[in-house]
Amino acid sequence: MAIVIATGSIASAQDATTKYVRFTHDGQTGFGILNGTSIATLDGDPIAGAKPTGQTVALDSVRLLPPADASKVFAVGMNFASHISSASDRPPPLFLKLPTSLTGSGSDVELPPDANNVHFEGELVLVIGKQAKNVSEADALDYVFGLTAGNNLTERSRQGRDLQWMRAKAADGFGPAGPALVTGLDPNNILLTTRLNGEIVQQENTRNMIHKPAKVVSYLSRYFTFNPGDMIFMGTPGRTSALDNGDVVTVTIEGIGTLSNRTVRPGG
Numbered sequence: 001m002a003i004v005i006a007t008g009s010i011a012s013a014q015d016a017t018t019k020y021v022r023f024t025h026d027g028q029t030g031f032g033i034l035n036g037t038s039i040a041t042l043d044g045d046p047i048a049g050a051k052p053t054g055q056t057v058a059l060d061s062v063r064l065l066p067p068a069d070a071s072k073v074f075a076v077g078m079n080f081a082s083h084i085s086s087a088s089d090r091p092p093p094l095f096l097k098l099p100t101s102l103t104g105s106g107s108d109v110e111l112p113p114d115a116n117n118v119h120f121e122g123e124l125v126l127v128i129g130k131q132a133k134n135v136s137e138a139d140a141l142d143y144v145f146g147l148t149a150g151n152n153l154t155e156r157s158r159q160g161r162d163l164q165w166m167r168a169k170a171a172d173g174f175g176p177a178g179p180a181l182v183t184g185l186d187p188n189n190i191l192l193t194t195r196l197n198g199e200i201v202q203q204e205n206t207r208n209m210i211h212k213p214a215k216v217v218s219y220l221s222r223y224f225t226f227n228p229g230d231m232i233f234m235g236t237p238g239r240t241s242a243l244d245n246g247d248v249v250t251v252t253i254e255g256i257g258t259l260s261n262r263t264v265r266p267g268g
Contacts, residue, residue, distance in 0.1 A: 017184035017255055020046045020146070022069070022104075023062035034059065034180055045069070046181070047129050047145050047228045066102040067148050067181035068127045068229040073097040074220055075123075075152055075169065079210050079235025092211040092219055095165050097152070097233070101175035105259045109153065109173040111243075113266050118174075118243050121152040121236035122194030122202050122251035126213055127181055132226040140217035143226065146183040147190075149251045149259040151176040152233045156242070176251075176261045177231065185255045187213045192237065193252045204237035211235075 019034040020042075031046055032039035037059045044050035047068065077093040103109060111118055129145025152175065158168035187206060194202035211219075216232060243249065245265040252258040 017182050019180040019182050019257070020067060021062075021178075021180050022065045022067050023057075024065060025057050025062045029065065030057075030062075032057070045229075047127075064104040064106055064178055066104050066175075066177040067179070068145075068177075068231060070099050070102065070127075070229045070231045071227050072224065072230045073099060073101060073175060073233070074224075074231065075233035076211060076216055076235045080204060080208055080237040081210065082204060082208070082238045092216050094220065095169060097175045098166075098170040100172055101170045102231075103173045103176050103261070105176065105178035105261065107173070107176070108262045108264045109176065110264050110266060112155075112167075112171055115155045115158075115171070116242075117155060117157040118263070119154050119156055119240040120194060120196065120201070120243060120249045121154055121240055122192055122249075123150045123152050123236050124187060124190065124192055124206055124234045124253060125150040125177055126187065126217065126232040126234060128217075128226045128228060128230040128232075130226075130228055132217070132221050135218055135221045137214045137218040140214040140221070141187075143217060143221075144187070144213065145228070146181045147185050147187055147253070147256060148177050148181050148231075149179070149192075149253045149256050150231075150233050151194075151249055151251050151259060151261060152236060153243075154240075175233070176249075176259055178259050179257045182256045187234075191254045194236075195250045195252070196241070196243075197248055201241070202236065202238040206234070208237065209234060 032041040042050040132143040155168045243263045250260045
């Protein structure tokens with residue numbers, strides 16, 4: 001499947017941003033800075049302060065991975081009024097995905113054989129840059145390294161049946177993320193667009209989030225210790241629908257690019 005990278009539409013934001021990618025090349029995992037169709041490789045994880053190696057690889061010669069190596073993957077539910085019947089002043093509703101849920105842009109997502117009602121959910125994803133515990137809302141965004149795009153795939157039929165949403169939200173491949181981890185963007189004012197087979201199915205600005213990124217980071221840090229690379233899926237806008245074999249979902253976020261994944265069924 002082709003890898004899609006979009007440049008975003010806010011030129012001033014692009015001038016101030018850096019796009020990091022994580023990838024495999026010749027059997028090795030690497031990190032780099034994306035410049036068009038070329039990747040300037042780094043000597044390690046950019047979150048840890050890696051430096052350029054002076055080498056480059058072509059984007060079309062690598063397989064993109066989730067842009068951070070997360071130990072924990074959090075998610076916020078019901079965070080856009082357009083996705084729920086009524087907003088609430090209650091604390092953010094939270095759930096967990098698993099690190100094994102994550103997959104990179106361009107990878108196929110193979111559905112479990114008995115999953116027949118899997119929906120797309122295009123989302124903004126925060127990536128934590130340093131260890132955090134009990135941080136204030138005022139300081140919370142200082143702990144966010146950058147942003148990426150995510151697709152919080154969900155088996156709707158299992159949300160109401162299981163004690164927890166593990167099968168519904170955390171199956172293998174149910175957390176596509178990428179294509180890049182981008183620094184220098186404002187998470188509170190950024191356009192998210194989801195397309196299903198090329199047709200727009202979700203489009204909304206993150207300024208309409210009920211629980212803002214700083215609030216969510218601060219709230220989570222009361223109960224959990226963040227480590228560098230941890231991710232927070234920030235909720236989906238609008239309506240969703242079930243996916244079929246061969247469907248391609250793209251999630252485009254201004255300044256970040258386009259996350260693209262195809263859904264496949266076993267033997268399909």
